[in-house]
Amino acid sequence: MEENTNATVTPATQDDEISLIDLFAVLLHYKLMIIIISVLAAVASVVFSVVSMKLPPEKSPLPNVYTPEAQMLIKESSSGGGLSSALASSGLGSLAGLAGVSVGGGSTNSSLATYLAYSNSLLDTITDEFGLIEKYEIEEHVRASSRKLLKKKLAVSYDSDTGIFSVAFTDIDPEFAKSVVNFVVDWLSNKFDELGLDNNKIQKENLERNIQSSYNEILRIEREVKKLGASVGYGNNAWDIPSITTGSAKLQLELDAQKQVYTQLKSQYELLKVQMQSDVPIFQILERPEIPDLKSGPSRGKLCIIVTFAAFFISVFLAFALNAWKNIKSDPEAVKKLKLKTKE
Numbered sequence: 001m002e003e004n005t006n007a008t009v010t011p012a013t014q015d016d017e018i019s020l021i022d023l024f025a026v027l028l029h030y031k032l033m034i035i036i037i038s039v040l041a042a043v044a045s046v047v048f049s050v051v052s053m054k055l056p057p058e059k060s061p062l063p064n065v066y067t068p069e070a071q072m073l074i075k076e077s078s079s080g081g082g083l084s085s086a087l088a089s090s091g092l093g094s095l096a097g098l099a100g101v102s103v104g105g106g107s108t109n110s111s112l113a114t115y116l117a118y119s120n121s122l123l124d125t126i127t128d129e130f131g132l133i134e135k136y137e138i139e140e141h142v143r144a145s146s147r148k149l150l151k152k153k154l155a156v157s158y159d160s161d162t163g164i165f166s167v168a169f170t171d172i173d174p175e176f177a178k179s180v181v182n183f184v185v186d187w188l189s190n191k192f193d194e195l196g197l198d199n200n201k202i203q204k205e206n207l208e209r210n211i212q213s214s215y216n217e218i219l220r221i222e223r224e225v226k227k228l229g230a231s232v233g234y235g236n237n238a239w240d241i242p243s244i245t246t247g248s249a250k251l252q253l254e255l256d257a258q259k260q261v262y263t264q265l266k267s268q269y270e271l272l273k274v275q276m277q278s279d280v281p282i283f284q285i286l287e288r289p290e291i292p293d294l295k296s297g298p299s300r301g302k303l304c305i306i307v308t309f310a311a312f313f314i315s316v317f318l319a320f321a322l323n324a325w326k327n328i329k330s331d332p333e334a335v336k337k338l339k340l341k342t343k344e
Contacts, residue, residue: 023320026319026320026323027316027319029319029323030315030318030319030322030323033315033318033319034312034315034316034319037311037312037314037315037318038308038311038312038315040311041307041308041310041311041312042304042307042308042311044307045303045304045307045308046304048061048062049062049300049301049303049304052300053300057172057173058172062298062300062303063172064172064295064297064298065170065171065172065295065296065297065298066170066171066172066173066174066177066292066294066295066296067155067168067169067170067177067292067296067297068168068169068174068177068178068181068289068290068291068292069166069167069168069181069289070166070167070168070181070182070184070185070285070287070288070289071164071165071166071167071286071287072113072164072165072166072167072185072188072189072283072284072285072286073163073164073165073283073284073286074109074110074113074158074163074164074165074282074283074284075109075163075282075283075284076108076109076110076163109192109282109283110158110160110163110165112195113156113158113165113188113192113283114156114158116188116191117154117156117167117184117188118151118154118156120147122184122187122188123146123147123150123151123154124143124146124147125187126150126180126183126184127143127146127147127150129183130176130179130180130183132146132149132150133146136149153169153170153171154167154168154169154180154184155167155168155169155170156168164286167181167184167185167188168181169181169184170296170297174291174292174293175291177289177292178289178290178291181289182288182289185285185288185289188283189283189285192282192283204269204273207265207268207269208269210265211262211265211266211269214258214261214262214265215262217258218255218258218259218262221251221254221255221258222255224251225248225251225252225255228248228251
């Protein structure tokens with residue numbers, strides 16, 4: 001007896017198979033609906049884009065935004081010695097650790113700058129300086145809300161290949177955005193000076209103070225010498241002349257010593273200036289922000305394309321859903337099952 005090896009396809013199997021022709025037939029059947037929905041979505045997105053572009057920025061649902069940017073050169077210090085000690089002495093060690101800035105030995109100046117740019121102290125200072133609570137009409141949780149808003153608008157980045165640290169701010173007012181970027185740059189520069197990360201700059205400031213102090217001391221001693229010299233000609237007692245002479249000689253010795261100190265300090269100062277010209281500062285402002293004349297967003301053309309394609313795919317899904325519902329309604333067994341389930 002021979003076995004029948006030819007497989008036969010049952011009607012149930014035929015019904016379960018999905019044919020591409022059937023799918024295409026569904027799309028053709030609902031083609032008018034798909035076209036209408038897609039066209040309406042495209043027209044609506046274009047009208048919305050045009051209206052948002054014509055309205056004032058304060059009233060527009062999709063206003064133009066501008067992003068001025070400043071660039072700084074940050075000299076890295078991977079050893080972390082000066083940076084770690086500066087952070088520890090300034091009280092920022094624990095805070096920097098929470099922000100991901102290590103103070104043990106792998107800290108970098110760029111990571112410190114990134115932390116400082118998003119620190120609450122800077123964000124709160126910006127808020128108070130520019131009156132952002134009133135400007136953006138923040139009514140609840142003013143500090144937390146203003147910080148969250150600024151973190152969305154403020155952007156910082158660092159290019160490790162070039163050492164360029166960038167600060168940018170996005171707003172509908174390009175002039176206001178430029179002012180905020182300038183403020184952040186100056187704040188960061190002053191903060192780096194306060195932390196004492198640039199040893200050359202600190203040494204230069206100390207030398208300037210010492211030179212000025214030595215110069216003032218020279219002027220004081222010279223006045224004392226002149227005063228003693230003038231007192232000799234005013235008929236002083238002969239007994240006072242030896243003491244005056246001794247005092248004058250003592251002042252002259254102090255004056256000569258102070259002049260030597262001044263000369264040495266001045267020499268160190270000039271040498272340091274020559275060294276600083278060849279060295280790259282830790283934090284150096286390369287380019288200030290400009291008022292941008294070209295918007296950074298939004299891309300209304302891209303928005304129209306996305307909305308149109310989204311509407312097309314939704315209309316296709318709706319066509320298949322309507323076709324499935326039509327098939328269910330035309331199948332008595334399926335309708336019966338649905339009725340039984342609804343009764344249960």
